[in-house]
Amino acid sequence: MESLGLKLHKVWRSLEWILSVFGTLSCVWLANTFWRYQLSIPGVTTNQIWPLPALYLIEVVLLGAASLYVVIMNNGTKPIRTSPVPWISAGALSVFIVLAGFSFGTGLIPATGAFLGAGIFADIRQEQSLLKHIGFFLLAVFIQAILMFAILLIQA
8 A cells, every 4th residue: 555655756746747748848839830820921931030039939949848858857756956947947938928928928828837837846746945946947037038138139
């Protein structure tokens, strides 16, 4: 007979997987949909989408893939060094929600929530500090915002 702790561990782990898969699929779907929409506009070619917003869309997919990979690899009860990656992905995606809100940003709300949820469940399962990972989230917000503004200034 399994103990209650082991059952909860499996539940938290299943929720991490479900949320990470959902978040990653949301990122891929959104990037693909936005890319195809841009190319469906008469007169728009791939050269006009490169480097922006194409680099942003690639980043969105990579953030989702990195989070899913870390959740897959982080199957033990002990935290691994990459355990803040879902928090970092959620932080970076939240900047897209604000700064790209009138284009594809709002479509990232489900993915951001999913990665935050996966991070919270992983922290509960591994008995880690939520505050430390909230710090990673905020650091990712800060770095992503600076990066996006720098790219926009360079391109302008």
